Amino acid sequence: MDIDRPSDPQVSVVSSDGTMFHTTLKSILLSGTIKDMIEHIGEGGVENMGAIPLQNVDSKTLEIVIKWIEHHKDNIQPTSEEIKDKTADFIDPWDENFLEMDLDKLYNLITAANYLNIPQLLWLSTRKIAMLIKNRTPQEIRSLFNIEDDWTPQEIEAVQKENQWCEEK
Amino acid sequence: MDYLQDSSSSDHEHIQHQHFGFGSSLSSLDVHQLDFLQKNTHINHPNYFHHQEPVHRNSPSFDQGYQTLLSSPTQSALSNHHLTPQVHVTSKLVSEAMNTVGLAHKVANLSISTNSLCSLTKVGRNTTAYMIAPSNKSHLSFDSLPNDMIIKIFQWLDTCELLTVATVCRRFEKLIWNPILWKIIILKGEEISGDKALSCILRRLQNESDEEKCLNVERVMLSEGCKITDKGLQMIVKACPNLTHLQAQFCTTFSNQSLIEFVSKCTNLQHLDITGCSQISCININPSSSEGSRKLLLQYIDLTDCASLDDNGLRLIVKTCPLLIYFYLRRCMMLTDTSLKYISKFCIALKELSVSDCLNVTDFGLYELAKLGQTLRYLSVAKCKVSDVGLKYLARRCYKLRYLNCRGCEAISDDSIIVLARSCSRLRSLDIGKTDVSDAGLCALSESCPNLKKLSLKNCDMITDEGIKYLSYYCRGLQLLNIQDCNITADGYKSIKKFCRRCVIQHNNLILSFSLEDQS
Numbered sequence: 001m002d003i004d005r006p007s008d009p010q011v012s013v014v015s016s017d018g019t020m021f022h023t024t025l026k027s028i029l030l031s032g033t034i035k036d037m038i039e040h041i042g043e044g045g046v047e048n049m050g051a052i053p054l055q056n057v058d059s060k061t062l063e064i065v066i067k068w069i070e071h072h073k074d075n076i077q078p079t080s081e082e083i084k085d086k087t088a089d090f091i092d093p094w095d096e097n098f099l100e101m102d103l104d105k106l107y108n109l110i111t112a113a114n115y116l117n118i119p120q121l122l123w124l125s126t127r128k129i130a131m132l133i134k135n136r137t138p139q140e141i142r143s144l145f146n147i148e149d150d151w152t153p154q155e156i157e158a159v160q161k162e163n164q165w166c167e168e169k
Numbered sequence: 170m171d172y173l174q175d176s177s178s179s180d181h182e183h184i185q186h187q188h189f190g191f192g193s194s195l196s197s198l199d200v201h202q203l204d205f206l207q208k209n210t211h212i213n214h215p216n217y218f219h220h221q222e223p224v225h226r227n228s229p230s231f232d233q234g235y236q237t238l239l240s241s242p243t244q245s246a247l248s249n250h251h252l253t254p255q256v257h258v259t260s261k262l263v264s265e266a267m268n269t270v271g272l273a274h275k276v277a278n279l280s281i282s283t284n285s286l287c288s289l290t291k292v293g294r295n296t297t298a299y300m301i302a303p304s305n306k307s308h309l310s311f312d313s314l315p316n317d318m319i320i321k322i323f324q325w326l327d328t329c330e331l332l333t334v335a336t337v338c339r340r341f342e343k344l345i346w347n348p349i350l351w352k353i354i355i356l357k358g359e360e361i362s363g364d365k366a367l368s369c370i371l372r373r374l375q376n377e378s379d380e381e382k383c384l385n386v387e388r389v390m391l392s393e394g395c396k397i398t399d400k401g402l403q404m405i406v407k408a409c410p411n412l413t414h415l416q417a418q419f420c421t422t423f424s425n426q427s428l429i430e431f432v433s434k435c436t437n438l439q440h441l442d443i444t445g446c447s448q449i450s451c452i453n454i455n456p457s458s459s460e461g462s463r464k465l466l467l468q469y470i471d472l473t474d475c476a477s478l479d480d481n482g483l484r485l486i487v488k489t490c491p492l493l494i495y496f497y498l499r500r501c502m503m504l505t506d507t508s509l510k511y512i513s514k515f516c517i518a519l520k521e522l523s524v525s526d527c528l529n530v531t532d533f534g535l536y537e538l539a540k541l542g543q544t545l546r547y548l549s550v551a552k553c554k555v556s557d558v559g560l561k562y563l564a565r566r567c568y569k570l571r572y573l574n575c576r577g578c579e580a581i582s583d584d585s586i587i588v589l590a591r592s593c594s595r596l597r598s599l600d601i602g603k604t605d606v607s608d609a610g611l612c613a614l615s616e617s618c619p620n621l622k623k624l625s626l627k628n629c630d631m632i633t634d635e636g637i638k639y640l641s642y643y644c645r646g647l648q649l650l651n652i653q654d655c656n657i658t659a660d661g662y663k664s665i666k667k668f669c670r671r672c673v674i675q676h677n678n679l680i681l682s683f684s685l686e687d688q689s
Contacts, residue, residue, distance in 0.1 A: 130325030145311040
């Protein structure tokens with residue numbers, strides 16, 4: 001399919017809670033999942049196809065994802081292989097700003113980016129959470145992410161003992 | 170999306186086809202999930218990801234991708250309220266579909282989550298008509314993320330951070346030992362015993378993967394005073410056959426013997442940094458009788474401060490490492506021009522070489538290095554006994570040099586810098602501190618090397634404001650200029666400020682500081 005055609009047709013997607021969003025083909029093709037699906041329909045299918053249902057993405061998250069893909073539609077997207085080797089040297093300030101959202105939204109965004117197969121967005125959103133983990137104590141991590149401490153005192157002692165060499169003195 | 174909307178047909182093959190359409194679109198699944206998809210094309214579905222019930226820790230079903238099939242009773246009951254009368258059709262469709270691929274016996278044992286059913290309805294019958302609200306809208310927490318997403322997050326953490334995360338909860342403790350997270354082991358700091366840490370990590374990885382070797386470990390990087398002994402090196406040899414990078418600095422107890430065993434067994438090794446391992450005098454994997462028969466793949470060797478290294482040891486190293494591209498021999502005091510002769514003879518791909526502070530290197534060494542010709546891009550001969558004659562000879566042949574450091578070579582003057590400027594016009598970084606270069610040399614550089622980004626003129630007392638003005642006018646891309654201990658006044662300083670706007674100026678002249686304040 002010629003995805004570089006000058007006109008950029010409109011495409012509609014429907015979130016899990018039934019909200020319809022309109023975007024362009026160029027943007028939506030950043031999603032590997034949808035790209036594969038559209039390639040599967042083949043030439044000419046795009047004009048005739050109806051709204052694409054995305055049962056795993058709710059409307060709030062889909063809105064965020066669409067904002068991101070529309071901003072990045074003209075950028076060359078790295079493949080997931082390339083992303084593996086990529087380090088966090090430089091993050092586009094727009095992206096940095098874009099990711100300023102509460103944790104619930106971030107979790108949903110990660111799940112959606114994975115489902116829709118948008119490697120760059122997955123890379124950015126997982127990095128964002130990892131940056132929150134860095135330089136925090138276990139207790140801080142638990143309270144920040146609302147994680148239950150399910151260790152018994154004996155167990156935690158055993159784990160700490162095993163990794164003792166890493167403790168800062 | 171015709172195929173999703175065209176739905177009235179309950180033809181089995183048709184359904185099957187649709188599901189394959191979706192299945193193929195899920196390229197982000199990992200291997201075992203894909204495997205599962207192929208085996209269970211009818212049941213599985215994008216809804217795999219829609220699973221919103223809290224993940225049960227230590228649930229083996231999770232990793233195997235069965236959770237869409239194992240719905241909790243409460244969730245089924247809840248979702249039942251949302252189900253339209255269409256559901257019996259769905260069940261019928263599903264069971265028919267199942268029959269076609271002989272999966273019906275599985276249905277008897279597993280209750281299919283209503284979510285899956287609903288999606289099947291949608292795929293099979295109509296795209297948008299039967300949107301069902303998610304059954305579980307509760308507050309999300311970290312726990313709701315699937316394991317592979319959490320691992321993706323953990324991939325950003327280094328070794329010590331992973332071990333901190335391990336103590337957060339049981340699920341994390343289990344997850345951090347996924348081999349994917351252990352490609353690079355980084356240990357930093359004097360307080361860490363490298364041997365002990367490595368032994369803990371490698372043993373645990375072996376237990377988790379049920380394999381004798383840690384095949385995923387590719388890099389072991391020890392720094393900031395974290396040291397290992399021969400014992401640690403032997404552990405790496407045993408456990409990490411796929412190692413490509415080792416950094417073990419200032420491990421003063423390393424013996425030649427254990428290093429030789431290491432490099433001959435870790436055959437994928439490309440990068441070796443053993444700065445300051447003062448006992449190392451040679452890396453030779455060939456017994457003396459069959460000298461030169463076996464080669465190593467090493468491309469990067471840093472032997473800075475390996476004071477025991479001599480010309481003969483170096484000869485054996487370069488003979489066994491013909492692929493060397495980066496070679497650093499700073500402060501290996503025993504090396505002489507003979508070593509440089511071996512380097513240019515055997516390492517024909519060499520791009521970067523540093524022999525800074527190797528005080529026995531002279532112009533004869535530069536004659537030898539000149540044989541490397543245009544492949545050489547980076548050279549440091551700081552404080553070596555080289556003069557204009559040697560540098561002129563080298564500059565004419567290694568004309569693609571981008572970096573040159575000849576700081577403290579006091580026999581270097583305008584004579585060779587003018588030749589250097591004219592032949593090596595690609596120079597980006599140059600250090601001519603404490604040499605006899607004057608304004609004439611600086612003018613030649615300004616005119617011929619427009620790409621110059623970094624320049625150090627520290628302690629060049631023959632350079633005046635005139636030269637600096639010339640330089641700043643021509644080399645406007647300068648990013649860093651060192652004029653410490655030079656006779657530069659506010660006049661020259663202002664000129665740099667004016668033309669090289671992005672340039673950081675390093676100086677130690679108080680008067681300049683005042684003039685800067687005046688300006689601002």
